[in-house]
Amino acid sequence: MSRSRTTTVALASVLVLAFALVTVVAAGCGSSATSSSSSPAAAASLPSPGGGGSIVLWHGYTDVERTATDAFVARFNATHPGFTVKAVFAGSNDYALQKLMTALAAGKAPDISYQYGSSMANLATSPKIVDLGPLMQQSPNFNWDDFFPAERLAATVNGKVLGVPALVDNLALVYNKALFDKAGIPYPTKDWTWTDFRDAAKKLTDPANKQFGWAYVNDGSEDTVWRFLALLWQAGGDLLNADNTKAALDSPAGLKAMQLLHDMAVTDKSVYLDNGNGNYLNLFNSGKIAMLWTGPWDISSINAGVNYGVQILPGDVTHATIAGPDNYVVLNNGPQQVANAWDFIQWFCSPDVHLQYAIATGHLPIRKSETKLPAYKEYLKKYPADAVFVANLDNVTKARPNIVTYPKISAALGQAVQAVLLGRAQPQQALTAVSQQINAILASGQ
């Protein structure tokens, strides 16, 4: 009796394991079949858009942006009957990269996906990402040069254009006018220096009222890093050398930038250190923080009762700022799908359509030519603060390195900035340490 039970159990286990192995091997074959070349698929000659099918667009828009996106997609579907576009909310954009990675591994990627610009270098290793350069050459009306330099830099990896700008923004100074009036300080001007900024922050800090002059996102992530990079570039420094082989931030400019953070956060104690990115805006709305370095995405969440102003960032050698362009990435699900996706993107990112979208959402224009259209006045009337952000795009002269190792470099630099802000490391000490870490990361190549 026991022998037949043992055999049954053994047989069952073998069956289950065999089934699991078959599933795994099938999945493995599915994904490895496309790994023969690690360069993105070049779209040679595509069929014309149409075919009656549908393409899927993954995005992370919520609220106003989502309503607008759905409306524009519906408008496209109504006016372009050849195929349908389905806009799908795929969760917060913070996780868009992970979602796409999972989808690619499962072989079920969408046709278009909204991705942060900082993810481009790593996405470039996937063979399913379409190189849009040849497509742009075949569409003379597209006019790639019409897009701002920061966007074009963020979408290009190793000479291949792997995305079309979905959103461009930059960091500017958003300040609470009421708090400035109360302290009797004149509003920030476009000639403000670091000294002006530090002094104002000190005067606007009142421990008794728990009021701070400035807020900084201190979670050690890219959010911590990119604000520091703006400081570094303002002092005339660079993160890496010209061919991205060695760290260049351990320089007088780098020290100046780190020293400013140390002086304000540790010596003056005029900075509210947010251990995530959720608190500072609430506190700004409650009148507890006088100045923020933030972008257009926060403007729509500022309460109506807060009288705020926008100015370009204070400067040192320059008033450089940093842009965070995000892209629509096209995935290769077949020539017809790619053709349809490209058709939709050309329409959605054309000057007239995008300006209408910007008016609906408050996004900045992604093309220079949008600022010359007649409807632009309407846009500025609706979003007066955005005028500063658009002008500030001229201050974006540098971009973060679009290399595969950037995530690790960012993590190391994030820890270094965090250490300085918390007073756990001296500026020069932190710079030397992080330079060594970055050089080690670059040397290992992955």
Added chain:
Amino acid sequence: MDASTTGPPTGAAPTPSVRRASLWERLLASDHLAGWAFTSPAMFLIAVFGIAPIVWSVILSFQRNNLLSGGTWIGLQNYQRLLHDPMFAHSVRLTILYTALFVPISIVLSLTVAVALNRKLWFIRLYRTAIFLPVVASTVAEAILFNWLLDPYFGIVNVVLVKLGLPAQSFFQNPSQALYCIVAMTVWGWLGFCVIIYLAALQGIPRELTEAAEIDGATRWRSFRRVQLPLLGPTTLFLVIYLSINALQLFDEIYVTTRGGPLGATTVVVYYLYEQAFQFFEAGYATAIAYVLFLGILLLTVVQLLLGRKFVHYRS
């Protein structure tokens, strides 16, 4: 002749009139096939969602793979790298420290609360519901709540501390305090679950036993220590094992509060492997870490079960 009183006719053996059934016929008629047919849908789900990822993870752990462009085989290099990785050693230490704090505190606190709630008090249902609410609250809600409670400048906890004359603390911003704040947050979150289990166990103890102890002159404490506590043995063993497994796999609360910071002070093993897989694109290394964690948890559970066998008495 009466057939019932005579035995079988002697001499001639009965001629078989039915041939032996084939293997296939026997299989169809047996209980085995019916049984497996009923369980196959569930088995399918377990195989696809449970076993297939486990098998795929093993394969991944022998590769260098960024999940985007296929993998290259590197044999045991990931495991060798683990042995020399100071960040991994640090994350293991943190995880063990967290578990060593979370499990005993949870058990002792929840047992105390369960005993306290195991009576007929006014509003007893309200107390029990209140204790269980944190379990039902989502981790994100819990995180936002604690982020604000423990904010160094605006949090209520610091306001109270200052009023009591104690210095304000920086909690989640302080590398030396962050992990203990996470312990407090998770103990609060899990208390209700453990209390409910203990309550059920306490109410399963026959009253005659405690009454007999009373009659024999035992004090409340001795009655608890000598009668109820041993009878709660199986429950305690279950909770210790279950809480340990969960504590060693801590991730959610870290992800929504400190993100492994500040300065790596809360980078526990699962958070470290998440960073490796999804921020640094090192899925192979991450799965190697996952397997080492799995083996660690397996070992710990076996040890706990063996100790349980020695110290826990089951009522038969």
